[in-house]
Amino acid sequence: MSDKKATLTYDGKTIELDSLTGTENETGLDITKLRAETGLITLDPAYGNTGSCTSDITFIDGGKGILRYRGYAIEELCEKSDFLETAFLVLYGHLPNSEEKETFKTGVNDAAGMPSDIIGHLNAFPKDAPPMATLSSLISVLAAHNTDDLGVAYEGESFTKPLYTIMAQVLELAAGQYRVNIGKTPNTYNPELSYAANFMHLMFSEPGQPYEVLPAVEKAMDLFLILHADHEQNCSTSTVRIVGSSQSNLFSSVSAGIGALWGPLHGGANCEVIKMLNSIYNDGIAPSDFVAKAKDKSTGVKLMGFGHRVYKNFDPRAKVLKVQVDNVLEALNIDDPLMGIAKELEEMARSDSYFVDRNLYPNVDFYSGILLKALNIPIDMFTVLFAIGRIPGWIANYRELHTQGQRIGRPRQIYTGSALRDYVDLENR
Numbered sequence: 001m002s003d004k005k006a007t008l009t010y011d012g013k014t015i016e017l018d019s020l021t022g023t024e025n026e027t028g029l030d031i032t033k034l035r036a037e038t039g040l041i042t043l044d045p046a047y048g049n050t051g052s053c054t055s056d057i058t059f060i061d062g063g064k065g066i067l068r069y070r071g072y073a074i075e076e077l078c079e080k081s082d083f084l085e086t087a088f089l090v091l092y093g094h095l096p097n098s099e100e101k102e103t104f105k106t107g108v109n110d111a112a113g114m115p116s117d118i119i120g121h122l123n124a125f126p127k128d129a130p131p132m133a134t135l136s137s138l139i140s141v142l143a144a145h146n147t148d149d150l151g152v153a154y155e156g157e158s159f160t161k162p163l164y165t166i167m168a169q170v171l172e173l174a175a176g177q178y179r180v181n182i183g184k185t186p187n188t189y190n191p192e193l194s195y196a197a198n199f200m201h202l203m204f205s206e207p208g209q210p211y212e213v214l215p216a217v218e219k220a221m222d223l224f225l226i227l228h229a230d231h232e233q234n235c236s237t238s239t240v241r242i243v244g245s246s247q248s249n250l251f252s253s254v255s256a257g258i259g260a261l262w263g264p265l266h267g268g269a270n271c272e273v274i275k276m277l278n279s280i281y282n283d284g285i286a287p288s289d290f291v292a293k294a295k296d297k298s299t300g301v302k303l304m305g306f307g308h309r310v311y312k313n314f315d316p317r318a319k320v321l322k323v324q325v326d327n328v329l330e331a332l333n334i335d336d337p338l339m340g341i342a343k344e345l346e347e348m349a350r351s352d353s354y355f356v357d358r359n360l361y362p363n364v365d366f367y368s369g370i371l372l373k374a375l376n377i378p379i380d381m382f383t384v385l386f387a388i389g390r391i392p393g394w395i396a397n398y399r400e401l402h403t404q405g406q407r408i409g410r411p412r413q414i415y416t417g418s419a420l421r422d423y424v425d426l427e428n429r
């Protein structure tokens, strides 16, 4: 709590509101007593100006384009860390020592091996089912197979067991569903491989023909996952926190997060960007015409992969990705015309007053699709990869919520419907 207070006068009554200042000097007014003292609530649709919690996990300065996990700059983590180490950091707040790092990796490896009758579930979905639908369902199915792990926990084995299960088996479930849908048998998790390489192996190894994960591919996938590991109180993380706040289990909370991430305004944007670039390329649309359409509200078209609720400057994840995509395309000797179109769109938007005045910059999804496409990931699985990367962040927030002992999430509303009226019998309506 800070010494500074705000005063609010309403209808002749004045009250004092405490303020709270975070590590990086962001300040919020504490309105928890507002209703009790005045009968008022605050109204902030879409929570654009509402802090729902305090958190030690991730810091974003949207004006300066800064993203840090537990105080470490995203750029440095991308350069020096790996996904499992970053996951540990996000979850527990410190970089693991070598013993902690090994224990964490072994925990994830040992939890691999999805229940054998889950194959029945994989087969039961329509072969063209959206992968985010199946993944969200399958994480819920894990709850049905792990009924001893449905309590609320934030430490000890009661926490690590479902944590490791989700982290290992999400790879097997996502890749297994893909393989079943194309008439192939799911592959078996390989504890010798890194987390990123395991995903590629689970997707693409064939019987007697293990998929060779090139270092550039492994690095790119690892970096993609690090970049997505957490992003403070976004739509899906807030969903996980609110579901978790009812003391629902970790599986159902993560499953709900996957549902929230699926939407095209959130994680689903990475698919939409590639679809947009493909249509510009295939239909021979001039990028300038597309930009003009995106500026014209009557078209309902947006420049997907642009804009962000919090970043009013470059999304630092997009900066890292842009360089990485260039490296990967070069290492794999791929000449993707979509990269040229993306750069052209970015250049145009960056010098167009519509985008400049609204602070619309490329976000993480603008270049990530081109990267995943270069790694042969099917377009409809791009958001699945986002979800896999975001799992440590969701679980860290679930854990933090319970360490803080936060009560059940329950926003208020201003009711604007009819006042009390009499029931009308059917024949008189």
Ligand code: CMC
Residues within 6 Å of the ligand: 231, 234, 264, 265, 266, 267, 269, 294, 295, 301, 302, 303, 304, 305, 306, 307, 308, 309, 310, 358, 360, 363, 364, 365
């Ligand atoms: N193309 C054209 N205009 C845009 C765009 C865009 N991509 N994004 C925002 N605008 C306009 C918007 O119409 C509004 O204009 P006006 O002030 O004239 O009404 C202004 O910019 C402010 O936008 P907003 O809709 O109030 O911003 P928001 O904070 O509610 O939404 C957003 C943020 C990310 C949903 C939005 O920018 C968007 O839809 N972008 C495209 C989808 C996308 O790339 N989503 C991925 C986000 S990053 C991944 C993640 O973490 O989820």
